[in-house]
Amino acid sequence: MIKIQNLKKSFRTEEVETLALNDVNLNVASGEFVAIMGPSGCGKSTLLNIIGMLDNPTEGSYKFSDHEVGGLKERQRTELRKGNLGFVFQSFNLIDELTVYENVELPLIYLKMNKSERKQKVMAVLERMKIAHREKHFPQQLSGGQQQRVAISRAVVTNPKLILADEPTGNLDSKNGIEVMNLLTELNQEGTTIVMVTHSDRDSHYAHRIVNLFDGQIVTESQNRAMEARV
Template sequence: MLKLLNVSKTFQGGDVRTTALDRITLEIDAGEYVAITGPSGCGKSTLLSLLGLLDTPDSGEYRFDGRNVTGWREAQLNSLRRGRIGFIFQGFNLIEELSVAENVELALEYMNVPARERRERVAAMLDKLGVAHRARHRPSQLSGGQQQRVAIARALVARPALLLADEPTGNLDTAHGDEVMRLLRQINAEGTTIVMVTHSPAHAAQASRTLRLLDGRILVDALQAA
C-alpha cells in the first residue's frame, strides 16, 4: 500500500541544516498496524507527515497504492488525502465554534457528500464511538477522552483506507488512553491500515509491527509476537 524508496528530508534553520529522514526505505502493506517509536527529534512526525502527503521528500520516491506520488501538485495530493487518509492528532484539533456533529461532518463537506448522506454517516459514526449523546455539544463541554473519540470519528467518517495517528493518547490520562488504544485495535481489525507515532512502549506493543527511528534512520523494524 505504502512504499518509500531512499527517501530523505532536511530542514534549514538559519545556518543549520538538519536531516530529519536519511535514505528511508519502507513498505507497509494494507491492513497493517504499525507503531513508530524513537526519541524526540528522530524523525517520527516527519515520516508520518510524508506518509500522509502533508509534506514532500527532498529526494527518493513515495508510492501510494502503487502510484508514484513524488512530484504531484498540491491539488492532486489534496484530492488523494481527502479520499484515502484520515488523521488523528494529539491536540484533537476540534473547532470550538462548531458542535460535535458539525466537526465530524466537516470532513464530508470537503468531499462534496450530499447533506442527507452526511448526516446519516455522522450519526452512525458518533454512535459507533459512543458519543452520539454529545452530538450537539461544543468540544469544550467534553472530557479529553470524549474529544479524542470525536477526533477519531472525524478521521473515520470519510472511510479512509489509511489512518495516521500522531501521539493519539498524549493528552489523555491512562484510562482514556487505554480506551483510545482499544478503539484503534478495533478499527484495524475492521481492515483499516494504521500508522501511529507513540512514545509509549506499552502502546507500541499493541501494534502488529514496530519501527524504531534514530537520527532519521530506521534502527529496528520488528513484527510483534502474536
C-alpha cells in the first residue's frame, strides 16, 4: 500500500537547513499495523505527515496504492486523501464548536454524501465506539478517553484504507490508553492498515512491526515478537 523510496525532507530557515528525513525507505503492506518509534526530533511526525499527505517530501518517491504522491498539488493531495485516510492525533483535534455527532459527520460532508446516509454511518460508528449516548455533547464536555473515541470514530467513519495515528494515547491515562489501543487493533484485524507514531513501548507492542527512527534515518526494523506469538 505504501512504498517509500529514498525519501528526503529538509526544512530551510534563513540560515540553516535542517534535514528532518534522510533517505528513508519504507514499505507498508495492506493490512499491516506499523509503529514508528524514536526519540523527540527524530523525524517521526514529519514522516507521518508525509504519509498522511499533509506535507510534501523534498526528494524521493512516495507511492500510495501505486499513485505517486510526491510533487502533487495541494488540491490533488486533498482529493487523494478524502475517504482513503483517517487521522488520530495526540491532542484529539476535535472542533470545539461542533457536537460529537457533527464532528464525526464532517468527513462525510466533504465526501458530499447525502444526509440520511451520513446519519446511518455516523450512528453506526458511534454505537460501535460506545459513545452514541454522547452524540449531542460538545468535546469540552467529554473526558479525554471519550474525546479520543470520538476522534477515532471520525477517522474511521469513511472506512479508510489507512489510519494514521500520532501518539494516540499520549494524552490519556493507562486505562483509556489501553482501550484506545484495543480499538485500533480491532480495526486492524478488520483489514484497515495502521501506521502509528508512538513513544510508548506498551503501545508499540500492539503493532506487527516497529520502525525505529533516529536523526531522520531508519535505524532498525523489527517484527514484533509479541505479535508473532499472538499470530
